[in-house]
Amino acid sequence: MKFYEIHDPYYALIKAKDEADAERIYNEYISDTDDYENFQDDEIREVERDYALIMYSQVKGEDGELMSYTYISGTFNNPDIEVLIMDGSLL
Known part of the structure; x- marks a missing residue:
């Protein structure tokens, strides 16, 4: 598993197989990338x-703490969790 950071249009930290998978996850959970010509090259790091x-x-967390x-290690290493961090304005 690899890790990808995206800053625009919304911040996300994603676990994915490759950049194409990271873009798929971003499209599914964060925001559409159709307006970007080269989203993988320009925005995914x-x-x-x-x-x-x-x-x-x-x-x-939601409580501000x-x-x-235990929570961090369990979720960070869980292969079913693809989005680790997303822009707070989307919540």
Whole structure:
């Protein structure tokens, strides 16, 4: 599994097989990318696993508190969870 970060039009940190899979997940859960000619080349950036884990561990839950280690490790390593972080304005 690889990790991809997208900043525009909405921020997302995604787990995917490759850039095409990352774009599919982004389209499904975050936003449509039809307006972009080269979305994979222009907007998707592969990031290291450690970077993704650090970013994910800094996300606060609905209660405004940081998530527990148990929750972070369980969800970060769960292959069924594809979107780790999404822009808060979409919630």
